[in-house]
Amino acid sequence: xxxxxxxxxIRDNIVRTKVxxxxxxxxxxxxxxxxxDLTFIGIGCMLGxxxxxxxxxxxxxxxxxxGSISFLLSGVVAFLSAICYLECATQLPETGASxxxxxxxxGEMMAFMIGWNAVVVRVFATALVSRGWSAYFxxxxxxxxSNLTVAFVLNGEEWSIPVLARYPDFVAGLVALFACLLVAxxxxxxxxxxxxxxFINIVTIALVFIFAMIHADFSFxxxxxxxxxxxxxxxxxxxxxxxxxxxxxxxAFSAEEAKNPSKGLPIGIIVAFLASILCYVAGTxxxxxxxxxxxxxxxxxxxxxxxxIGLDWMKYLVAVGALGSMTGGLINxxxxxxxSIYVIARDGLLPAFLSKTNARTQTxxxxxxxxxxxxxxxxxxxxxxxxxxxxxLVAFVEFVIVGMAAVIxxxxxxxxxxxxxxxxxxxxxxxxxxxxxNHEDHNDGEADTEMSGEYPRRLVKKKPRDRDTDNHNxxxxxxxxxxxxxxxxxxxxxxxxxxxxxxxxxSASRRWIDKHPTPTxxxxxxxxxxxxxxxxxxxxYKMAELQAMDGAVVFGVAFSAGLAIICCWPLFVLPQxxxxxxxxxxxxxxxxxxxxxxxxxxxxxxxAIAWLEFLIWTCVGLILYxxxxxxxxxxxxxxxxxxxxxxxxxxxxxxxxxxxxAVITHYDPENENGExxxxxxxxxxxxKARAQSLAVVVTRDGRSYxxxxxxxxxxxxx
Numbered sequence: 001x002x003x004x005x006x007x008x009x010i011r012d013n014i015v016r017t018k019v020x021x022x023x024x025x026x027x028x029x030x031x032x033x034x035x036x037d038l039t040f041i042g043i044g045c046m047l048g049x050x051x052x053x054x055x056x057x058x059x060x061x062x063x064x065x066x067g068s069i070s071f072l073l074s075g076v077v078a079f080l081s082a083i084c085y086l087e088c089a090t091q092l093p094e095t096g097a098s099x100x101x102x103x104x105x106x107g108e109m110m111a112f113m114i115g116w117n118a119v120v121v122r123v124f125a126t127a128l129v130s131r132g133w134s135a136y137f138x139x140x141x142x143x144x145x146s147n148l149t150v151a152f153v154l155n156g157e158e159w160s161i162p163v164l165a166r167y168p169d170f171v172a173g174l175v176a177l178f179a180c181l182l183v184a185x186x187x188x189x190x191x192x193x194x195x196x197x198x199f200i201n202i203v204t205i206a207l208v209f210i211f212a213m214i215h216a217d218f219s220f221x222x223x224x225x226x227x228x229x230x231x232x233x234x235x236x237x238x239x240x241x242x243x244x245x246x247x248x249x250x251x252a253f254s255a256e257e258a259k260n261p262s263k264g265l266p267i268g269i270i271v272a273f274l275a276s277i278l279c280y281v282a283g284t285x286x287x288x289x290x291x292x293x294x295x296x297x298x299x300x301x302x303x304x305x306x307x308x309i310g311l312d313w314m315k316y317l318v319a320v321g322a323l324g325s326m327t328g329g330l331i332n333x334x335x336x337x338x339x340s341i342y343v344i345a346r347d348g349l350l351p352a353f354l355s356k357t358n359a360r361t362q363t364x365x366x367x368x369x370x371x372x373x374x375x376x377x378x379x380x381x382x383x384x385x386x387x388x389x390x391x392x393l394v395a396f397v398e399f400v401i402v403g404m405a406a407v408i409x410x411x412x413x414x415x416x417x418x419x420x421x422x423x424x425x426x427x428x429x430x431x432x433x434x435x436x437x438n439h440e441d442h443n444d445g446e447a448d449t450e451m452s453g454e455y456p457r458r459l460v461k462k463k464p465r466d467r468d469t470d471n472h473n474x475x476x477x478x479x480x481x482x483x484x485x486x487x488x489x490x491x492x493x494x495x496x497x498x499x500x501x502x503x504x505x506x507s508a509s510r511r512w513i514d515k516h517p518t519p520t521x522x523x524x525x526x527x528x529x530x531x532x533x534x535x536x537x538x539x540x541y542k543m544a545e546l547q548a549m550d551g552a553v554v555f556g557v558a559f560s561a562g563l564a565i566i567c568c569w570p571l572f573v574l575p576q577x578x579x580x581x582x583x584x585x586x587x588x589x590x591x592x593x594x595x596x597x598x599x600x601x602x603x604x605x606x607x608a609i610a611w612l613e614f615l616i617w618t619c620v621g622l623i624l625y626x627x628x629x630x631x632x633x634x635x636x637x638x639x640x641x642x643x644x645x646x647x648x649x650x651x652x653x654x655x656x657x658x659x660x661x662a663v664i665t666h667y668d669p670e671n672e673n674g675e676x677x678x679x680x681x682x683x684x685x686x687x688k689a690r691a692q693s694l695a696v697v698v699t700r701d702g703r704s705y706x707x708x709x710x711x712x713x714x715x716x717x718x
Contacts (some may be wrong), residue, residue: 013630014109016639018100018347020092029095029257030187030362035264037191038251041332042272044198045247047279048329049132051205052322054244055283056301063237064228064293065221067284070237075277077238078245080595081399082269083585084406089252090582091409093261096343097252097336098398101405103347103635105412106522109622112629114401115344116621117614121394122337123371124387127379129333130176133326134169139300140319145171165383172379179330180372183338186361187257190331197328204321205279208302208314212286215309220292228293239602244280246395248272250332253339262582334371341367348637349629389610390617396603397614403592403599404525410576410588411521513570520570525596527567532597535560536604568593 033041059067088101096103099115138145149167150158158166183190227234251268258264287296290305297304306314342364345354358365513520538557539546545553571589578584585591630636 010630013633013636015107016633016635017105017107018103018111018635019638020094020100020104027094027256028357028362029364031257031259032188033191033254033258033264035260035267037195038254038258038264038268039271039275040195040198041191041254041335042248042251042268043202043275044194044325044328045250045332045336046245046272046276047198047201047325048129048244048247049136049322049326050244051201051279051283051325052302052318053132053299054241055280055287056296056298058237058240059284059288059293060296060298060301062229062240063233064224064226065288066227066229066234067237067288067293068281070234071241071244071280071284072277073234074238074241075245075273075280077595077598078242078248079273080591080598081403082248082273083583084399084403084592084595085249085252086266086269086583087406087581087585088402088409089255089265090262093255093258093265094343095253095256095339097249097255098402098405099340099343101409102401105405105408106401108349108630108633108635109625110401112344112349112625113618113621114398115340115349116624117394117617118398119337119340119344120617121391122333122340123374123378124382124384125391126176126179126330126333126337126371126375127172127382128384128391129326129330130172130179130375130379131165131169131384133175133323133330134172136319136322136326137171140316163383164381168380170380173376175327175330176334176375176379177372179327179334180338180368180375182331183334184358184361184363184365184368184372187335187363190335194328194331197324197331200324201321201328202275202279204317204324205283207317208321209282209286211306211311211314212290215311216289218289220289223292224294239605241280242602243392243395245273245276246392247329247332249398250336253336266583334368334375337371337375338364338368341371346634348632348634349625351628352632387613389606390613393603393606393610393614396599399599400529400596400603403596404522404529406585407525407571407589407592408518408521410578410581410585411571411574412518413577510573513574517574520574524567524570528564528593529596529600531560531564531567532600533604535564536597536600540604 055067055071058070059065063070085097089097092100092104094100096115097118099111099118102114103111134145146167149170150156154167182193229236248269251265251272255261255265283302287301287305291308295304295308300315302318303315306312306318341350341354342357343355344350345352345367354367354370355364356366357363535557538553538560542550542553542556546557568589571593576588
């Protein structure tokens with residue numbers, strides 16, 4: 001029995017979901033970011049150095065003159081993932097992005113896996129950008145820095161160890177440290193610095209485009225045909241371009257520091273995408289009208305192109321823009337890294353000291369400095385060639401998870417109190433908790449509450465199916481928050497009517513789906529992704545057999561694709577809950593499903609080494625979670641405290657807390673002499689009985705009420 005109980009407790013812990021309140025004005029972070037700040041953060045992250053390097057790779061090696069179309073298609077597909085982020089971010093305006101959305105919808109362990117990989121990726125991404133900055137600067141000044149470092153530090157011999165760089169890149173370390181310190185000084189300061197560097201970048205791109213149009217030779221567009229590598233080359237280029245748009249999640253990380261997230265986040269992401277797509281398309285078009293696509297230098301396309309037409313001085317202008325762009329991207333990478341560490345530590349899954357904020361700057365200084373130490377070490381000595389695909393793979397995993405989270409949140413009914421009177425009435429007002437029916441089975445036995453007094457009335461803990469029914473019949477939808485916009489019950493009433501009609505007319509399976517909407521949506525999406533992966537993998541790696549009409553391959557593709565479609569059936573019959581959402585993904589669930597398909601198509605193309613690296617880092621994260629995070633979870637502690645509070649509130653018929661002269665008596669069921677009255681010795685007693693079942697009696701105004709919660713906490717009596 002002990003082993004079964006232990007396994008059950010572990011299961012309950014790993015699937016518990018985070019509660020996010022709608023009133024976030026008490027955040028320890030400073031809400032100082034305007035819509036303009038958010039927009040420039042998005043542009044700075046999405047452009048980075050991509051417009052100066054990625055444009056040459058796509059146009060010169062993949063799509064030719066049609067590279068502009070590759071960037072346009074990729075931008076549209078990336079925007080589908082971005083609007084899924086938007087719906088989640090405007091409903092949950094805290095920092096954390098994909099980690100937070102996973103915690104709220106899929107549970108704690110899955111959230112830690114996503115958050116841990118996000119931290120690892122952002123450490124490497126920040127170091128990678130700083131290394132790129134150093135390499136570009138060194139190239140402009142004639143490789144003097146690298147040559148001197150090898151000569152004087154390594155005695156003329158470069159490192160030859162596989163995981164290490166050719167030489168220690170101290171400039172990269174200094175640049176990374178500068179960016180992290182700038183972020184630590186204050187969010188407002190780093191946002192203004194980012195705005196300055198992004199402005200330099202946009203001006204440079206505009207000047208490059210103008211000079212390119214002045215010296216353009218449009219015959220280069222058709223010399224080998226506009227599609228020299230065919231449509232396949234355009235799609236290959238689009239897949240590569242997708243990584244250039246990875247960075248918009250920086251705006252989602254800024255949600256808790258935005259002045260008005262319900263307005264600023266949508267405008268920021270939309271404008272940032274439009275600006276970034278325009279810059280990428282303009283840059284690609286410029287390079288393809290300056291030179292033959294076969295002559296484009298992927299490493300420094302603009303410098304080579306302008307030198308070929310006699311504008312040698314333009315390389316310095318391009319260098320200024322590239323360094324400014326990478327500096328802005330570096331600041332934003334450091335910003336996201338610090339918030340990733342901070343939010344996981346704030347939830348107790350990493351050491352709590354990492355969540356400390358500076359009282360004056362209201363920034364997570366400790367998390368920022370911890371990220372700085374890791375980034376500097378990695379940027380100075382690590383070789384990045386073996387992890388490039390891993391960085392992109394984790395980004396796609398985050399996009400898939402957020403797409404799922406957006407769908408789950410839309411279909412999840414609002415949750416009310418877990419306690420109701422035996423006559424069926426709810427004993428509390430509407431709850432803003434985000435615990436859902438998928439993760440509440442483990443609470444079924446937490447607090448079977450009984451209340452006795454002058455008017456005897458028994459209270460029982462609601463089971464998940466009872467809560468679902470109440471949710472469908474409820475028209476209350478939480479509280480109104482100035483940060484999130486208005487909430488209304490009208491949509492809930494309409495959804496409840498649809499659910500009631502659907503339940504009364506369906507079979508047993510359809511009634512089960514109606515009673516358990518959240519688990520149904522999660523199972524539906526998980527199976528859909530599984531079969532979609534199988535179908536896309538067969539299409540990618542068995543194309544020759546498919547073209548030869550191999551029976552097994554054709555059947556496998558058709559069968560997997562058919563099941564992937566069938567698994568989506570519940571999403572078309574379950575009611576959606578739309579009211580009170582500041583930004584809604586249009587055409588739900590079609591847009592998220594199409595976004596998932598696009599991400600899966602790109603994910604199956606990654607090499608096995610990228611998946612192996614992802615598996616290794618995930619296993620490291622799971623070890624950290626089971627040895628530390630699960631036992632220090634702030635959500636776990638909150639649930640312990642909430643169990644006793646809820647029981648007492650139900651027992652006292654939701655009256656105000658007992659007055660100072662009220663008698664609060666605790667009985668330890670395992671110790672007949674364990675009774676004590678009043679507040680004397682209360683904390684010591686409760687500390688000893690924290691994990692035991694306690695019988696609680698509240699006496700007030702001549703009436704006695706009793707409750708039996710599973711967990712105890714002295715905070716309930718403060």
